[in-house]
Amino acid sequence: MDQELLNKTSELKALLTGMGGCVIGFSGGVDSTLLFAVAAEVLGERALAVTATSETYPERERREAESLAKRIGGRHRLIVSEELEIPEFQDNPPNRCYYCKRELFGKLRAIADQEGLPHVLDGTNLDDRGDHRPGRQAAAELGVRSPLEEAFFTKDDIRTLSQAMNLPTWDKPAFACLSSRFPYGTAITAERVSKVGQAEESLRGLGFRILRVRYHDSVARVELGEEEFARAVGSMREEVGRLVRAAGFTYVAVDLQGYRSGSMNEDIAGAKP
Numbered sequence: 322m323d324q325e326l327l328n329k330t331s332e333l334k335a336l337l338t339g340m341g342g343c344v345i346g347f348s349g350g351v352d353s354t355l356l357f358a359v360a361a362e363v364l365g366e367r368a369l370a371v372t373a374t375s376e377t378y379p380e381r382e383r384r385e386a387e388s389l390a391k392r393i394g395g396r397h398r399l400i401v402s403e404e405l406e407i408p409e410f411q412d413n414p415p416n417r418c419y420y421c422k423r424e425l426f427g428k429l430r431a432i433a434d435q436e437g438l439p440h441v442l443d444g445t446n447l448d449d450r451g452d453h454r455p456g457r458q459a460a461a462e463l464g465v466r467s468p469l470e471e472a473f474f475t476k477d478d479i480r481t482l483s484q485a486m487n488l489p490t491w492d493k494p495a496f497a498c499l500s501s502r503f504p505y506g507t508a509i510t511a512e513r514v515s516k517v518g519q520a521e522e523s524l525r526g527l528g529f530r531i532l533r534v535r536y537h538d539s540v541a542r543v544e545l546g547e548e549e550f551a552r553a554v555g556s557m558r559e560e561v562g563r564l565v566r567a568a569g570f571t572y573v574a575v576d577l578q579g580y581r582s583g584s585m586n587e588d589i590a591g592a593k594p
Contacts, residue, residue, distance in 0.1 A: 322481060322482065322485055326478055326481060326482060329472050329473055329474055329478060330359075330472075330482060332472040332473075333359055333468055333469065333472040333474065334359060334362075334363050336468045336471055336472060337359060337360050337363050337364060337368075337468060338363050338364070340364075340439060340440045340466075340468075341364075341367065341439055342364060342367035342368070342436075342437070342438035342439055342440065343360060343364065343367070343368055343369070343433075343438055343439070343440040343441065343442045344369050344370075344371055344429050344430075344432050344433040344436065344438050344440070344441050344442070345357050345360060345368065345369070345370045345371065345441075345442045345443075345444075346371060346373070346425065346426070346429055346441070346442070346443045346444070346465075347370035347371060347372050347386060347390070347397070348372065348378075348382065348386065348444075348496075349372065349382055349383075349385045349386030349389050349490070350444065350490065350493065350495070350496055351476075351479055351480060351483060351490045351491070351493050351495070352444030352445070352446055352469060352476075352479055353370075353443070353444035354389055354393075354483065354488055354490040355444075355469070355479050355482060355483045355486070355488060355490070356442060356444050356468060356469055357370045357389075357390070357393055357395060358393050358395075358483075358486060358488060360395070360442070361393050361394060361395030361396075365395075366396060367438065368395055368396065369395075369396045369397075369398060369432070369436060369438060370390055370393075370395060370396065370397045370398070371397075371398050371399075371400055371428075371429055371432060372386045372387070372390075372397070372398070372399050372400070373399075373400050373401070373402035373425050373428070374399055374400070374401055374402065375401065375402040375403065375404060375405065376405055376499075376511045376514050376515065377402075377404065377405070377498040377499045377500045377509075377514055378402070378498055378499075379499065379518050379521070379522065381522065381525075382496065383399070387399075389488075389489070389490065392489075398432070400428055400432075402421075402424065402425055402428070403424065404420065404421040404424055404425075404500070405509065405510075405511055405514075407420050407421075407424060410424075410500075410509065411508055411509055411510070412506075412508060413500070413503055413504075413505055413506060413507055413508060413509050414505060414506070415453075415455070415505050415586075416455035416458075417455070417500065417505070417509075418454065418455045418456040418459075419455040419456060419458050419459050420459075421456065421498075421500070422455075422456030422459035422460060423459040423462070423463070426441060426443075426459055426460060426463040426465050427463065429441045429465075430463055430464075440466055441463065441464070441465045441466070442465065442466050442467065442468055443460060443465055443466075443467055444467070444469060445457070445460070445467035445469065445470050446467075446469040446470055446474050446475060446476055446478075446479060447469075447470055447473055447474060447475050448475050448476045449470070450470075453583060453586045480492065494530050494531045494546075495582055497582075497583075499514045499517050499518050499521075500514065501533075501583070501585060502517045502533060502534060502535050502536050502585070503517075503535075503536045503585070504535075504536075504537065504585055505585065507536065507538075513536060516536070516568050516569040516570065517534050517536050517541075517568075519567075519568040519569070520534040520541055520564070520565045520568035520569075520570065521533070521534050523564035523565070523567070523568060524543070524561065524564065524565070526564075527557060527560060527561070527564070529545060529546075529549050529552075529553070530546065530549070531545065531546030531549060531580050532544060532545050532546070532549070532580060533580055533584070534565065534568075535576075535584070535585065539570060539571040539572055540570065540571070540572045540573075540574055541565045541568070541570040541572070541573050541574070542574050542575075542576050543561070543565065543573065543574065543575045543576060544576045544578075544579060544580040544581065544584065545575065545576075545579055545580055546579065546580050547579055547580075550575070550579055553575055554575055561573065561575075
């Protein structure tokens with residue numbers, strides 16, 4: 322690691338130490354895994370990672386989060402998130418994530434109060450500032466802090482430090498909850514989420530790592546990483562189509578633009594795709 326990243330790491334540890342205790346929203350992704358690992362190192366039992374499970378959170382991600390928590394050795398707890406019971410969330414407006422995060426952070430704040438831990442933390446980093454993230458409003462309202470952002474960590478910094486700490490998530494592809502697969506205004510239901518989840522799990526079973534299955538009624542629009550595109554439209558074309566249709570879609574389309582984070586934001590004026 323270069324000196325700049327070493328300095329950021331020292332700042333992150335100092336921030337966490339000064340907090341005296343925290344509850345971390347822990348998805349098992351690149352950002353929250355690093356945050357939990359560092360917090361467990363400097364705070365020990367005063368750091369508690371909490372993973373929220375729901376229909377929008379694949380079982381595979383839950384298992385990975387539990388495995389990572391055991392590897393890190395810190396305290397870990399599972400809770401149930403109930404965003405699909407929130408009418409505003411189901412309606413899927415452009416600020417959908419606000420309602421989900423408000424529900425989640427409210428539960429994390431209650432746990433923090435019960436445990437006598439003064440802070441609730443999330444894994445937001447410096448690169449997230451320019452993205453369309455309505456959940457940040459909920460974080461601000463409930464006093465959630467983002468130590469990685471406060472210590473000026475970029476995504477590349479997080480991956481580099483994660484690799485140096487031997488965290489297996491250092492090269493894990495980005496993941497967002499399954500509700501992000503739906504165009505704004507398209508109602509989110511448990512049945513529709515299940516179809517998307519089944520299609521993505523089936524494609525991962527074929528070895529695809531960077532992918533999204535976007536829901537467009539009877540059409541599944543499949544976004545893939547650049548290096549994986551050729552396989553999907555070439556030697557594995559029939560198998561890809563068969564598995565996605567088996568999940569409940571009538572038509573399967575492979576997006577020529579490939580995977581890009583937040584592609585459902587492209588219809589929002591002024592939002593970054």
